[in-house]
Amino acid sequence: MSGAYIRGVGLASPLGMDAESSIAALLSGAAQPARLTLDGLTEPLNLSYHHIPDGAELFDPQRLGRLLPQVVRAATESLSEAERATLPVFVGSSCFSVALAEAEYAASLARGTVDAIAMPRCDYDYPAKLACAALRSSGETWSYNTACSSSANALLGALRFLEAGVYDHALVLGVECANRISLAGFSGLQVLAEAVRPFDAARRGMVLGEGLGAVLFSARHVPGALRILGGANNCDTHNVTTANPDGRSIAEVLRAALAATGTDIGAVRAIKVHGTGSVSGDQAEAAGLSQVFPTLPSLSGLKGYIGHSLGACGVVELVLFAGALQRGLIPSTAGFSAPDPALGLRPLTGSAPAPAGCYLLNHFGFGGNNTVLVLEKPA
Amino acid sequence: MKLRVVSASHHLHTVREGEPLPDLTPTLKQVCRERPRRVDRFIELALLGSGLCVQGRQLKPDCGLYLGSGFGPMGSNVAVQEQLLRDRECPKPFDFMNILGASAGFHVARNLGLKGPNLFISRRGASLEAALVAVQADMQLGIVSQALLGVVEEVTLPLDQHRQRHEWHADTPVAEGSHWLLLEKDGTAGKPLRLVRLSDLKELEDYLQAYYSPSGRIYWSLGGEAAVIGALSQRFMAHTPIDSGIHDSQPAAWVAEYAASDESGPLLLIGIGPGESYRLLHLGP
Numbered sequence: 001m002s003g004a005y006i007r008g009v010g011l012a013s014p015l016g017m018d019a020e021s022s023i024a025a026l027l028s029g030a031a032q033p034a035r036l037t038l039d040g041l042t043e044p045l046n047l048s049y050h051h052i053p054d055g056a057e058l059f060d061p062q063r064l065g066r067l068l069p070q071v072v073r074a075a076t077e078s079l080s081e082a083e084r085a086t087l088p089v090f091v092g093s094s095c096f097s098v099a100l101a102e103a104e105y106a107a108s109l110a111r112g113t114v115d116a117i118a119m120p121r122c123d124y125d126y127p128a129k130l131a132c133a134a135l136r137s138s139g140e141t142w143s144y145n146t147a148c149s150s151s152a153n154a155l156l157g158a159l160r161f162l163e164a165g166v167y168d169h170a171l172v173l174g175v176e177c178a179n180r181i182s183l184a185g186f187s188g189l190q191v192l193a194e195a196v197r198p199f200d201a202a203r204r205g206m207v208l209g210e211g212l213g214a215v216l217f218s219a220r221h222v223p224g225a226l227r228i229l230g231g232a233n234n235c236d237t238h239n240v241t242t243a244n245p246d247g248r249s250i251a252e253v254l255r256a257a258l259a260a261t262g263t264d265i266g267a268v269r270a271i272k273v274h275g276t277g278s279v280s281g282d283q284a285e286a287a288g289l290s291q292v293f294p295t296l297p298s299l300s301g302l303k304g305y306i307g308h309s310l311g312a313c314g315v316v317e318l319v320l321f322a323g324a325l326q327r328g329l330i331p332s333t334a335g336f337s338a339p340d341p342a343l344g345l346r347p348l349t350g351s352a353p354a355p356a357g358c359y360l361l362n363h364f365g366f367g368g369n370n371t372v373l374v375l376e377k378p379a
Numbered sequence: 380m381k382l383r384v385v386s387a388s389h390h391l392h393t394v395r396e397g398e399p400l401p402d403l404t405p406t407l408k409q410v411c412r413e414r415p416r417r418v419d420r421f422i423e424l425a426l427l428g429s430g431l432c433v434q435g436r437q438l439k440p441d442c443g444l445y446l447g448s449g450f451g452p453m454g455s456n457v458a459v460q461e462q463l464l465r466d467r468e469c470p471k472p473f474d475f476m477n478i479l480g481a482s483a484g485f486h487v488a489r490n491l492g493l494k495g496p497n498l499f500i501s502r503r504g505a506s507l508e509a510a511l512v513a514v515q516a517d518m519q520l521g522i523v524s525q526a527l528l529g530v531v532e533e534v535t536l537p538l539d540q541h542r543q544r545h546e547w548h549a550d551t552p553v554a555e556g557s558h559w560l561l562l563e564k565d566g567t568a569g570k571p572l573r574l575v576r577l578s579d580l581k582e583l584e585d586y587l588q589a590y591y592s593p594s595g596r597i598y599w600s601l602g603g604e605a606a607v608i609g610a611l612s613q614r615f616m617a618h619t620p621i622d623s624g625i626h627d628s629q630p631a632a633w634v635a636e637y638a639a640s641d642e643s644g645p646l647l648l649i650g651i652g653p654g655e656s657y658r659l660l661h662l663g664p
Contacts, residue, residue, distance in 0.1 A: 042467045086653040094480060106464050117540045118460040122450050124501035138653045142509050143501040145451070145480025153498055160516040181459055181470065181478075188469035189476075235444070235497035237489035240476055249494070260522075311480075367481025368488070369497055 003229040003261070003376070004162045007169070008216035010074030011319045012067050014050035014209050014306045018074060023323035027351060031305040031334040033195070033207050038183050040106075045187050048194050050209030050307030051178060061103035064177040067212055068127060069134035075214035076135060076171060084135045088167050089128045090158040092144045092151025093175035094311030095182065097126035102180055127175040131214075135171075145311065147365035148274075149233070151175070152314030152373060155215070156231050162219040163230075174213040174315025182310065183208060189241070191278055196308075198275030198301035198333055199282050199347055201340040206276040209307020211316035226322050229263065229358070229374040232256035236368035242280045243364060247287025250362075250370055254292045257360065257372035268297050269357040269377075270330045272321045273347065274364045275301030276308055277335065285362065286343040299347040304334025314363045314371070321361065325354045325377050380519050384662065385569035386561040387638035388431035390424070393554045393624035394534045400555065403427050410434060411490050417473040418486055420555075421452035421533045425483040426490055428529050428557030433491060436561070443496035443523035445514050446484050447506030447530040449627030451499075452477055453544070454535045483531070495523060505600060506530050507558070507631035508574075508650055508658060515574055518564045529559040530631035545627065554624030558635030570638060575659040576652065583657045584611065587647065590661065591615045595644030596637060600630045600651075600660075634662060 009019045015030065016022035033048040036058070056063050076084055101121050108116035123129075128141035144154040151174030158170035176182075186192055186208060193205030217228065234256065236249035243250065258265060274285055289296060302317045309316050324331045333347035356379040363371045392401055403423050407415065410430025415422065425446065455477040459470040476482055484497045496517065502509035507530045514526040534555040535541050542551055562572070577583045591597065597615055626632070630648055637646045645663040652658045 040464070040467060041469065045469075088653075102460065102464065105460055109465060115540075116465075117543060118457045118465070119453065120544060122453060122456065122544065123503070124449070124451065125503045140509075140653055141502060142513065145499045145501065146484070146497070147479045147481040150480065157498075157500075157513055157516075160513075160520055160522065164516045164519050166512075166516065180463060181475075184463050184469045185459065185475035185478075189472050233496045233498070234494055235485065235488045237485060237492075237494070240482060240485050252494070365481055366476065366479045367485035367497075369481040369484070 002163060003227045004159050004217040004219055005222040005225040005227050006215055006322060007218040007222050007225060008075040008078050009319045010071035010214035011316065012052050012071050012212045013316060014052060017054065019319055019323060023320060026305055026320050026331055027324055027327065027329055033307060038180060045184065047183060047187065047192060048207045050207065052210050058178045059099060059180065061100045064099065065130055068130045068175065071212045071214045072131045072134045075216045079169065083169060085137055087135055087137050087139045087169060087171050088161065089131045089139055089141045089171050089173065090154040091127045091173045091175060092154035092311050092314055093127055094145060094147055094150055095176055095179050097121055097123040098181055099177055099179040127173055131171065131173060146369040147367050148310050148313060149363045149365040149369045149371040150311030152363035152371040153233055155314055155373065156233060156371065158217055159228055159230060162217060168219050170217050172215050172217065172315055174211065174312035176210050176309040176312035178210050193277060195335060196277040196304045197335045198273065198277050198304060199286060199340060199343055199345055200336050201338040203277045203279060203282060205278050207307045209309050211306055211309035211312045213312060213315035213319045215315055215318060224378065226325065227376045229261040229376050231371060231373035232260050233371045236370060238368065241366055243284035243368065245280055245283050245287065247284050247291055250284055250288025250364065251291035253370040253372050254288060257374055261374040263358050263374055265293055267358045268360055269355055270298035270300055270359050272317060272359065272361040273299050273301045274362040275303055277303065283343065285364065286345050290344065296345055298330055298352055299345060300331050301333040301347055302331065318361060322375060325359065328354055330354045380515065382515060382518065382562045382564060382572040383566060383569045384560050384572050384638045385563050386432050386436060387635050388428050388559045389635040389639045390428055390557040391554050391623060391632050393552055394538065396538060400534060415486060419452055419455045419477045421454065421531060422477065422483045422486050424531045424533055424555060424557040425487050425529060428531065428559040429487045429491060429527060432559035432561055433527065438491060438493065439525040441495050441523050442493055442525040442527055443517060444484055444488055444493050445510045445526055445528045446499045447510035447628065448501055448532060449503050449506050450532060453533055457535055504627060505650060506628045507634060508600065508660065512574055514562055524564055526562045527559065528562060529557065530628045531557045532626035532628050552624040554626050556626050556628065556632050558631040560635060560638055570663050573661040575661055577657040577659060579655045586659060587615045590645055590647065592644045595663065596646045598630065598633050598648045600648050634660065637662060
């Protein structure tokens with residue numbers, strides 16, 4: 001399998017307004033969620049949240065329309081106008097146009113409109129349309145919605161079109177922008193915590209965050225660039241909200257990703273874990289990892305820095321992780337301090353040197369949707 | 380590369396003013412191994428269509444599930460927004476879980492015992508085509524040797540609000556649909572399916588000249604190309620769909636209905652591609 005090269009990236013994350021500043025902040029160890037009060041409820045919610053520091057009102061429905069084009073342009077600046085004009089766009093998101101729909105419905109209710117329509121719009125294509133407008137592209141679009149593995153699956157989809165020879169380049173976006181439904185919905189599921197503590201004995205749940213990431217992939221060799229070799233996706237039908245704690249399906253998708261890319265477990269230098277900090281999710285991931293790796297490579301979790309960006313995390317965390325590798329470092333795991341004896345693993349608590357070789361990126365979502373990507377750092 | 384449609388199912392129900400949505404329970408009892416619990420209309424439609432499509436068949440261990448939809452689980456989305464913004468409460472957990480994109484795929488996989496790739500893909504007005512090319516790429520690369528592809532669109536009552544969400548006229552007849560194809564790469568069973576990329580109008584005309592049959596069907600997937608369609612339609616008679624309700628993924632209804640039928644002429648579904656290009660779905664000889 002030949003894979004695809006990372007030719008350009010764009011990012012707006014809780015760590016910074018572009019990829020460069022976000023990666024620098026990641027490696028400096030900066031990470032603190034803000035406190036957020038979600039009002040308008042019978043009982044307002046007070047939550048930890050990692051937000052993009054653009055200075056705008058968090059639920060401004062136009063934010064995505066302002067931020068995403070900048071991220072798209074940053075990733076595609078190396079392309080010619082002609083290449084951009086037909087560039088295919090693959091989006092993974094769990095928010096799409098929901099902030100717009102919330103704002104319209106709330107405004108109708110505030111006006112006292114008798115027949116206010118909930119969910120007045122539903123546009124899975126909205127981020128793709130924003131990207132195409134920014135690119136002046138008439139390229140085809142695919143919008144993936146598989147919960148927290150959405151953009152990892154969009155990336156695999158793009159990769160397969162490149163490998164099948166359908167396209168020379170593809171743009172993959174991960175999109176998560178603040179919205180009330182995600183915050184209140186996950187709060188209602190009682191899966192949120194004050195702080196992310198991946199694999200820690202004191203972990204209590206996840207902290208949400210936003211992030212907009214873009215990666216331009218090229219089927220052609222790009223000297224010095226990291227390459228996605230491939231990956232795998234499967235479905236764990238144990239439970240719609242929780243992975244099977246025995247880790248079997250996670251072990252299966254890890255093995256499938258290694259087999260699909262011809263990667264020997266001895267060649268894996270480190271794993272970017274999914275590591276949400278949830279009790280059962282981390283348990284399942286730890287069990288799956290230990291079934292595949294007799295000796296675990298270095299483990300690095302990023303959600304302590306940026307929160308869980310849900311459907312965007314596949315691309316957002318790839319941009320951050322790949323950027324750190326290019327700077328010669330595997331990032332540390334913010335939030336981890338005390339090992340959980342029941343899990344038997346210990347993520348990195350400080351940055352480590354990043355040698356050439358293969359790196360895995362884990363992404364597991366509600367609905368049992370598991371995706372593992374294999375990234376290669378060249379010698 | 381040719382795919383083959385080895386099985387298909389087609390549910391299209393026109394929803395009329397003042398009538399409730401049809402009860403799917405009797406059919407769900409036939410096709411579900413266990414009674415689905417705490418699922419919404421969208422998931423029920425997905426279970427129904429997928430179950431009918433593969434009924435009596437043994438699926439391959441690597442079978443992938445590809446679910447397409449333009450509007451997704453709208454009923455649950457509406458419920459969640461009303462709970463949050465009108466009633467000022469946190470969404471009910473099961474309503475919230477049902478709006479997460481992987482939920483329908485999860486329930487279908489659980490019912491059919493699928494463990495392989497499981498994707499939800501959307502493209503307004505063309506979710507079938509978007510999911511089909513993903514299937515084709517995965518089969519070409521050997522990721523899967525069998526794919527269960529479904530397109531589901533639900534109707535959320537009341538109908539006037541449903542039409543407003545779709546930006547349809549007040550008198551537009553509307554339908555819910557669940558349209559499924561079981562696809563394989565090899566063998567001789569079923570109808571062959573090709574996805575053809577044509578770089579310009581000349582190539583499209585040449586293709587139609589070669590394969591058009593008055594006994595087959597020809598459809599235009601996307602609007603907005605009236606001049607082109609007008610010029611070609613003088614030579615290649617487009618099929619007029621029967622007078623029924625519509626949903627966002629109407630091409631899926633045409634294709635699944637044809638695939639499930641015993642018609643022998645080709646079905647040609649023409650869509651607009653990037654730039655000057657066209658995308659053509661060719662089902663049958």
